[in-house]
Structures are given as C-alpha cells and as structure tokens.
Amino acid sequence: MDAADLPAPEQTYEQWLATYDLRSYAEHRLSVAVDVVVLSAGAKGQLRTFLVRRTQWPDYGEWVLPGGFVRNDARLEQAVEQVMDRKVKARHLGGLEPLRFFDDPRRDSRTRVLSMAYVARCGRDALPAPDEVLTCVASIRGHKLQGDGAPAHLGFDHDDVLATAIDFAQQRTRADLLWPVPMLSSEGVFTVAELAGIRESLDAPMTLDALRRRVAEDSRIEKYGWVEGASGKPVQTYRVKPPG
Template identity: 35%
Template sequence: MSTLLCVTVDNFLTDEDRAFLAGYDPRAFPPVAVTVDLVVLTVRESELCALLIRRGEPPQRGRWALPGGFVGPDETLDEAAARELAEETGIRPGAHLEQLATFGDPGRDPRMRVVSVAYLALVPDLPMPIAGTDASEAHYRPVAELGGNGAGLAFDHGRILAEGVERARAKLEYTGLATTFLDEPFTVGDLRRVYETVWGVPLHAANFRRKVLSTPGFVEPTGEKLATGRGWAELYRRGTTAHLHPAIPRPPS
C-alpha cells in the first residue's frame, strides 16, 4: 500500500500544489531522521532470549543495543525492518515481523532528532548471528539477565525491549504465534515449553494439551510420531488460524 501511494501521489497534485512545491524548502525545518529498531526474540536453551549487538561506532560505542538502522530514502518502513533483520541475523522473509510502536522523545539520540519505529520479530532458535557493519558483536542474551526494563542498553532500547517482550507474552494468549518459535514438526510438549519459557510460569501438561487440541486451527497433526524413550509423541505443524478461540489465559506469575 505504501509503495502504491509513493508511486501515484503525483497524480493527485493540482497546479496550485506544484507551484507551492516549486518554492518549498524543507531545510527551513529542523532535520528529523527515521530509524527502525528490532526486538528479535527466540527461545534458546529453555530461556527467552533477545538479539543484541554491541555498538562498534559512536555514539555509545561498546554498549549493547537492539539491532536496527536508518531507513533508506527509497525504502518503506517494512522494507527497512526486513533488510535490517536479514543483515543482522541472516533471517530472510518468512519470519514473523510486526510493527511494535514508535519512539520519538526529543533527547533519545544525541546525534539529532531521531524517530524510531520499532518492530517485533519472533523466530525459532538459530545459529549465533554475525554482527553487521556497525556492530562489533552480536549475541542472543537471556531476557531475564537484562532485568525487567533492559537497564544498561544504549539509547532507550531498554524501554523498547520491555515493550516487545510484553507484546510477545500477551499475544501468546490469543494468537498462534507461539508456534513461530519452533521448527516444524513439533510436539505439544515442545509448544508447552515455549509458553512456559516466554511467560516464566509452569503449566499443567494435561490441561495445556487439552486446550491446544480443542482450539480449532491452532495446530495440525502430521500423522507422524516421535520416539521419546518412554513412548511416542504425536507431531504437529502450525495451524491456519490467526486468533485463538478460546484464548489460552496467562496464569499469574
């Protein structure tokens, strides 16, 4: 939609608009840059982890930050987010990527007025990422180690991370996004452990299985089974439903 608007906006200009634009000077206004920042969450070794990069350039060189970068002059926001995700993680289109929120406090970046559009990405466990051009290191860090508000991250990235984690936790209640943390096929036990990891609370195995299998479109059986050493576990793939009904309520932590 945004690309279409960029291509066709000239069709709606009047002669008055064109005369106005001929004398318009954008330098009369303070410069504002737009960036995208990515909250990339995965489950590694039974912990909810976020992708962080160590900044390799000023400002705040050496501090851990969320991956991201400036939006190019010919990019849409979604295109910039997908590009940054691919550059920092090697993740190509197909990963869950959604717009999270916009952050634009005047003093959030010392270089200039920078407005950041944050995105949330939920991905299965992946090999360790390779740092991009403006980072010296890239690692998945357990969210629990970073505290509730990501204190110590560069800029306002702690706040962005906290909002991304809470968005992910909330969406597991009423969407099928928990399955995006898993490679297919998976067992109901694998899925339960995702919920337990993201929510930080243990779940009753039998009750969870009943809720998952009674929710239309959440998961689909593959017809195959996995040997567990104590028997066989049925294997499933992601279902087609976008919203779970009934929802799976998050227990109090």
C-alpha cells in the same frame, strides 16, 4: 464551505514548489529508524533475543537491538527487511508485527530520531549462530537479560523497547495458543512440552494436561510425527496446518 469559496493562493503549485526551501525547516526535521526485537526460544524453552554490538558512535561498544535508518525511498517494512537481512541474517521469520513508535527526544545523541519498533518471531532452527563479538543471543527472564556475559543494559533506549516487546508478547501469548509457535520452529512443528516451556517463559503457563487438551481441540493444528524424548521414549509432534 466549498473549496471553490476559498481565496486563491498567491502562487501556483509549481511556483510554490520551485521556491520551497527545506533548509528553513531543518531545526524541526526528524530522522526515522526501525528497531527489531527478534524473539526466539532456546532448547529448554527459555525466551531469547538477538543483539548486535555497536561499532560506531554513539553508544560505541554497547549491545543494541538490530535496527537502522529508513531511506527516503523505503517503506518501514522494507527497512525492517533490510535490517533482518543485513544484521540478523535469519533464514525465516514466523511473524513480524509492529509494536509502537519510540519518540523520546533524547534517545539518540546525533539528531532527533523517531523509531518504529517491530517484534519478529524466529524459530531457533532459523536463527544464525552468534559470533559473541558483534552478535549474541541473550536469554530473558521476566523483562531482564540474564546469563553469563549478558549485558547489564542496552544502548539507546533499547531496554525500554525490549520491555515493551516482552509485554506485547505476553499479551499475545495469553490471547492466542499458537502465537509462540514460530519461536520454536520455522516449520511450525512443536511438542506439547516445548510449547509449555515457551509459554511459561512468557508468563502464560499451562499444565501439560491442559495444554494437550487445547492442542487436541484446536482445528489449526494437526499431528505431524514422532521424535525421541529425553527419556528415550517417542513423543508426539504437532504442526500448524499450512494455509489453504
């Protein structure tokens, strides 16, 4: 059936637009938000995430993932950039990947909010120092936050968002040797021991010997220099080759 065979509409587009009343759909309107799971590595290879404290209702006083609403004139990734700039203040991101939508109708008591979650990898040298009042960096073991002062749970549905992000990070780490590197350094520089540590935290362990072989064989990696190890002996560093 060709479009020309359709019956003519009762109004022109201009007439329809002039009489369109958005309020008649208010009951079914959605708000759209973004939430960002910022993943980084600690000095000992532990997996960490950046949290902010709610200073308004709902969930006043609770620790949550950094996030915010999407303005009508913004794309999702623009909203993520605003969240990272305003709430996280990270100097450099090694990667930003969409996770999925979270759509539980009860996830926000204000209104129906549909949230698109992202995973951001951030080197420990680029993550700002938290003030421990409005921001904190919490370590993760398995799928749970741990350590002194770590919150028992997060506000909204962010426990579910974090757990989903960790599953995603584990899968990506098993599939790609270099995926965790941006969590170690904003410059893509790392030692084999550092890479082994963050891989173990992401449930993708490899022995140091096996990892050295993989690093040596990977054409995306080059030797970079030397640093002093814990024993005082020099340790080889590697770098992900710059694009081009």
